Amino acid sequence: MEVDREFKIVTLGEGRVGKTSLAMRYVRGQFNEKEQSTTNANFLEKNIRINETSIKLNIWDTAGQERFRALAPNYYREAKGALLVYDITDKESFWKVVSWVEELKMQADKDISFVIAGNKCDLELDRQIPKEQAIAYAKQIGAAHYSTSAKSGMGVNECFEEIAKLILDKESRSGSPIRSSKARSRVIVKNQEEVVKKKKSGGCC
Amino acid sequence: MADSQAILDRAVAGRNIVRLKKICIDEGLKTNENRQKVWPLLLKIYDSTNFMSNWSTGEIKCKDSDIIGLDVNRSLFGLDLTDAYTEEERIAKRVDLSNIINAVFKFKPEFHYSQGFHSLCTTFLLVGDQDLGFKMSYQCAQLFVRDSLRKSFDEALVPSLMLFYTLLRKLDKELADKIEGYYRFEDELSVPMFCLSWVIAWLGHDIKEYSKVCRVYDFFLSTHSLAPLYFAVNIVLSQKEIVMETNEIHELHHRCEEIVDSLDIDKICTQSYNLMKKYPPRELIKEGTKPIPKDSPAVLYNNEIEEVFRHDKADEVKTIGLGLVLAAFSTLAIIYSD
Numbered sequence: 001m002e003v004d005r006e007f008k009i010v011t012l013g014e015g016r017v018g019k020t021s022l023a024m025r026y027v028r029g030q031f032n033e034k035e036q037s038t039t040n041a042n043f044l045e046k047n048i049r050i051n052e053t054s055i056k057l058n059i060w061d062t063a064g065q066e067r068f069r070a071l072a073p074n075y076y077r078e079a080k081g082a083l084l085v086y087d088i089t090d091k092e093s094f095w096k097v098v099s100w101v102e103e104l105k106m107q108a109d110k111d112i113s114f115v116i117a118g119n120k121c122d123l124e125l126d127r128q129i130p131k132e133q134a135i136a137y138a139k140q141i142g143a144a145h146y147s148t149s150a151k152s153g154m155g156v157n158e159c160f161e162e163i164a165k166l167i168l169d170k171e172s173r174s175g176s177p178i179r180s181s182k183a184r185s186r187v188i189v190k191n192q193e194e195v196v197k198k199k200k201s202g203g204c205c
Numbered sequence: 206m207a208d209s210q211a212i213l214d215r216a217v218a219g220r221n222i223v224r225l226k227k228i229c230i231d232e233g234l235k236t237n238e239n240r241q242k243v244w245p246l247l248l249k250i251y252d253s254t255n256f257m258s259n260w261s262t263g264e265i266k267c268k269d270s271d272i273i274g275l276d277v278n279r280s281l282f283g284l285d286l287t288d289a290y291t292e293e294e295r296i297a298k299r300v301d302l303s304n305i306i307n308a309v310f311k312f313k314p315e316f317h318y319s320q321g322f323h324s325l326c327t328t329f330l331l332v333g334d335q336d337l338g339f340k341m342s343y344q345c346a347q348l349f350v351r352d353s354l355r356k357s358f359d360e361a362l363v364p365s366l367m368l369f370y371t372l373l374r375k376l377d378k379e380l381a382d383k384i385e386g387y388y389r390f391e392d393e394l395s396v397p398m399f400c401l402s403w404v405i406a407w408l409g410h411d412i413k414e415y416s417k418v419c420r421v422y423d424f425f426l427s428t429h430s431l432a433p434l435y436f437a438v439n440i441v442l443s444q445k446e447i448v449m450e451t452n453e454i455h456e457l458h459h460r461c462e463e464i465v466d467s468l469d470i471d472k473i474c475t476q477s478y479n480l481m482k483k484y485p486p487r488e489l490i491k492e493g494t495k496p497i498p499k500d501s502p503a504v505l506y507n508n509e510i511e512e513v514f515r516h517d518k519a520d521e522v523k524t525i526g527l528g529l530v531l532a533a534f535s536t537l538a539i540i541y542s543d
Contacts (some may be wrong), residue, residue: 015272015275015276018281036283037275037279038320039324039406040320040398041398043458043459058453058455060455065272065319067358068358069364070358071396074398132450153445185506197219
């Protein structure tokens with residue numbers, strides 16, 4: 001398959017919030033309760049199409065334990081998009097997302113696009129982070145927020161595709177090579193309610 | 206086989222550690238029973254009944270209990286042996302594993318749990334039982350993998366990982382250029398991350414066959430804490446074509462993940478040992494770009510592997526000596542017969 005664009009995406013977040021499960025669900029359509037912990041990083045790729053543009057997503061799924069954080073720059077370097085994952089049943093994991101955003105703003109590519117995923121939404125009863133709070137935070141930093149469940153599949157495709165769209169969007173505005181400058185306008189977002197209206201100069205949606 | 210088993214048993218009975226190490230390096234221990242006898246000796250547990258005998262009494266908790274719990278709950282999968290477990294067996298083993306890991310950090314509060322260490326403890330549990338599994342894990346943390354259990358990887362693990370490049374460059378500049386090219390960003394060389402889990406978890410996270418994992422441990426436990434690096438260098442050397450064909454860093458990671466399962470482990474062990482003899486760890490660490498702390502196992506335990514090298518040399522001398530004596534006899538015989 002011929003690919004028009006290739007984007008590097010990195011998943012970040014505290015240990016066992018479900019980064020690997022989200023990536024595996026997205027790329028392989030599988031969910032494994034028994035997903036082993038990640039030591040280092042997994043690499044996955046997926047070809048998608050957003051309107052006329054065929055895109056290859058190179059996804060680096062990183063280890064979440066704090067001590068691996070020192071190695072993370074090697075993975076987010078040159079990444080165009082970051083999926084920041086927290087577990088809705090674990091307050092601390094949300095604050096970890098906040099600290100990742102701070103780090104990425106300082107250290108990563110200045111055009112990096114963020115999408116925040118509140119994972120494990122199948123465990124709604126144990127929720128510790130109010131959805132409104134997470135959405136408000138996402139809005140504040142110009143990111144999209146998705147409620148996801150790697151287990152049920154909810155919101156998984158959408159959050160990854162949103163990253164691809166955001167990257168395409170940014171490229172089209174900055175004049176980088178891209179096939180269809182209208183790509184974004186024709187994208188169908190399935191769970192619109194989850195998408196925070198982004199404050200971006202010239203952004204649509 | 207019977208002969209080599211008899212030699213091994215004699216070496217165990219006589220506590221001939223150097224001989225045992227040579228067996229581990231050259232052919233591996235083959236069976237779980239052998240490993241239960243030999244690994245404790247390699248880990249300096251000479252009297253396993255009295256060593257840390259009260260470790261399992263009282264509450265077994267530590268500062269890292271939360272994350273350990275989460276890792277344990279998704280462990281005991283991924284090996285042929287553990288994949289065959291029933292759910293009950295798996296749950297029972299997880300209780301053992303949790304106790305083992307928590308106890309290591311309870312009794313070694315200065316160490317910090319690192320994801321990947323649970324993989325090492327899993328292997329020790331599978332080879333022994335909970336008691337021996339703890340004792341071996343505890344000693345392994347102290348004698349071999351301490352550098353990945355420090356507060357930060359930057360203290361010692363990063364400097365030792367950089368030696369991968371130093372070593373590879375001595376053997377194959379083209380391959381070293383290729384791999385360094387993937388990890389050089391704006392003139393700064395970062396660690397070779399494709400082999401990080403090989404070094405931290407001794408390939409237990411990567412190889413699917415339990416017997417192969419154990420074979421790797423036979424080698425690592427009988428040599429030196431930097432053995433995983435020598436091993437990693439030999440893996441890429443043996444797969445040079447594949448590595449040279451890659452164009453992107455993610456391809457390198459991907460291919461390296463794929464190749465570990467089909468490696469000829471015996472061969473890599475032999476090659477790695479020969480490489481250690483040629484470029485001993487003691488000399489290699491002197492060439493590092495970043496200093497390695499003095500209390501690193503990489504610095505502390507060089508005498509032990511060098512003793513094995515000397516034993517090899519003595520064997521060679523004996524062989525040559527015997528050859529010379531035989532040659533002299535046959536010459537005399539020829540002279541007399543004339």
